[in-house]
Amino acid sequence: MASALHxxxxxxxxxxKQWESDKALLAEIRASIPFKELVPELVCETEARxxxxxxxxANGGDEEVKDDVGGKDDNDVQYKTSCFKDxxxxxxxxxxxxxxxxxxxxxxxxxxxxxxxCSNPNCKGNEDGKQMESKGTRGPVTEEEKTGxxxxxxxxxxxxxxxxxxxxxxxxxxxxxKTRLGRCGEFAxxxxxxxxxxxxxxxxxxxxxxxxxxEVWSVRQQRWLHADSCxxxxxxxxxxxxxxxxxxxxxxxxxxxxxxxxxxxxxxxxFSDEFQARRREYAPDETTSGRVFxxxxxxxxQMNNIGKNRLEELEKRGKAENKFFGMVQSSGVxxxxxREGRISGSLAWKAAR
Numbered sequence: 001m002a003s004a005l006h007x008x009x010x011x012x013x014x015x016x017k018q019w020e021s022d023k024a025l026l027a028e029i030r031a032s033i034p035f036k037e038l039v040p041e042l043v044c045e046t047e048a049r050x051x052x053x054x055x056x057x058a059n060g061g062d063e064e065v066k067d068d069v070g071g072k073d074d075n076d077v078q079y080k081t082s083c084f085k086d087x088x089x090x091x092x093x094x095x096x097x098x099x100x101x102x103x104x105x106x107x108x109x110x111x112x113x114x115x116x117x118c119s120n121p122n123c124k125g126n127e128d129g130k131q132m133e134s135k136g137t138r139g140p141v142t143e144e145e146k147t148g149x150x151x152x153x154x155x156x157x158x159x160x161x162x163x164x165x166x167x168x169x170x171x172x173x174x175x176x177x178k179t180r181l182g183r184c185g186e187f188a189x190x191x192x193x194x195x196x197x198x199x200x201x202x203x204x205x206x207x208x209x210x211x212x213x214x215e216v217w218s219v220r221q222q223r224w225l226h227a228d229s230c231x232x233x234x235x236x237x238x239x240x241x242x243x244x245x246x247x248x249x250x251x252x253x254x255x256x257x258x259x260x261x262x263x264x265x266x267x268x269x270x271f272s273d274e275f276q277a278r279r280r281e282y283a284p285d286e287t288t289s290g291r292v293f294x295x296x297x298x299x300x301x302q303m304n305n306i307g308k309n310r311l312e313e314l315e316k317r318g319k320a321e322n323k324f325f326g327m328v329q330s331s332g333v334x335x336x337x338x339r340e341g342r343i344s345g346s347l348a349w350k351a352a353r
Contacts, residue, residue, distance in 0.1 A: 005250070005282040006292050012206040012254035013300065015189055018149075018173055019196040020256045025174050029197040037081050038100045042093070082107060095218050098200065098227060099234050105191050106232035113167060113181050115156055120163040132156040132165060140168070148175035184230050188212040191229035203253040205262065208282065209246055215253060215262070217317070224253075224321070226265070237265050238334045249278040257304040258314055259297045261289065264325035268332050 019026075036043050083100040091099050115129040125131040135157050140150040149171035156165045169185065170176055173193040176186050188204060192214050195202040201217035203224065213228040227234045240246040248267050253260040269275045283289035301311065 002283045002288050002292055005289065006296070008206060008208060008250075008282075009252050009254065009259055009292060009296050012204050012252050013256070013259060013296065015171065016192065016202075016204040016254045017256045018171075018189075019193050019202065022174055025177065025193065026197040029177065029194055033101070033194070033198070034104075038083060038104055039097050042097065093220050094200070095220055095225065097198070098195070098216055098218075098225065101194065101198070102191070102227050102229050102234050103232035105187075105194060105229045109180055109194075110187050110190065110229070111181050112187075112230070113183060115154075116165045116167045118158040118161065118163055119165040120158065120161050123158060123161045123163065125158060125160045129156070129165075131159045133159050135164075144168070144175075145170075148172045148179075184212050187229045188214055191227070195227075201255070203255055203260075203262075206250075206252040206254070207240070207246075207248065207266075208250040208252070209248055211240065211246075222320070223324075224262075224265075224317075238336065239340075241267050241269070242334055242337065243340050247278060249275070250282060257300050257306055257310070259293050259300065260318065260321070261293050262321070264329055268328065268334055270329050 081104075083103045085099075085103075088096060088099065113129075115132045115134070117129045118125045118132065133156060135155045137152045137154050140146045140148075140153060145153060145168045148168060150168045151171055152169050154167040154169065156167065157163070158165065170179060170182070171185075171189065173190055176182065176190040177193070180190075182190075189212075192202050192204055195214060195216055203215040203217075205213045205215055205226075207213075213226065213230070215224040216227050216234075217223075218225050225235050226237045226239075228236070228239065231239070233239070236243075241248060248263060250261065251263045251266050253262045263279075264270050267275065279286075279289065283292065306314075
């Protein structure tokens with residue numbers, strides 16, 4: 001039974017590994033991000049200094065932006081975009097960059113696709129694809145579908161002109177950087193690459209009840225920050241259970257060199273009979289489940305030849321995270337309320353989930 005869990009964890013790892021394999025893509029992404037518009041508070045007096053910091057961070061350096069770099073006060077901010085929010089005052093430094101980047105990504109980088117528009121240029125139908133009827137899926141056939149790492153291709157027929165249209169579910173970050181179209185899987189995949197391009201330590205989070213997002217390590221706060229680029233929000237770990245009413249079972253965190261079961265961050269019902277029953281669909285007990293993560297994690301550390309400092313850092317983070325998980329499960333309640341429903345996706349698409 002645990003083989004199903006094992007395969008899903010490995011799938012998450014494969015996605016996260018892609019972020020490390022194309023350094024040229026990360027450079028292209030980094031060059032595309034409008035830092036002056038997003039975080040004018042942080043931009044150095046000379047562009048070269050700021051770019052030097054980013055390049056150093058992306059390569060694993062420890063250099064930090066000095067206080068005088070962001071020494072401008074609110075009156076000096078020359079750019080105001082829709083990514084600026086009232087609660088920005090609660091964030092600073094790289095955490096503020098992440099907050100605005102997440103919203104910018106949703107608004108300006110990716111486009112959500114419920115179903116593709118009709119491919120017939122002469123069709124009088126709606127461009128949003130509402131008249132498209134699903135005809136199932138097929139495997140990758142075209143060269144673009146194959147090189148784009150397509151897992152499956154959704155096939156649709158226009159109810160007005162009977163033309164066929166396809167929606168390839170690309171899994172290659174480079175292809176996604178070109179198409180910029182998709183649903184939560186494509187959003188999380190490309191957003192993870194954006195975060196890695198900025199040097200953020202980034203996890204791919206696979207929710208086995210049909211959603212994906214990311215977590216980013218906050219050096220400032222010494223904790224993982226939830227970041228959902230579909231919704232344009234960060235640090236709202238109660239979004240799914242409390243806001244969307246999701247019946248969670250597993251939330252799998254993966255990087256190129258580590259895996260973790262982070263389900264307890266996203267629920268306050270982990271030890272309830274109902275919650276445990278849902279987890280038993282993937283593993284017969286928690287001991288077996290834990291072994292899956294330990295086995296895959298150990299294998300990744302060996303394959304990546306992780307250095308002593310990195311290994312010690314991962315262990316330190318893991319201990320602190322498990323301590324936090326124990327604390328919040330003991331309380332059994334969320335410390336803040338989140339009652340908003342899902343933003344991304346059409347009403348019909350959301351209702352089907």
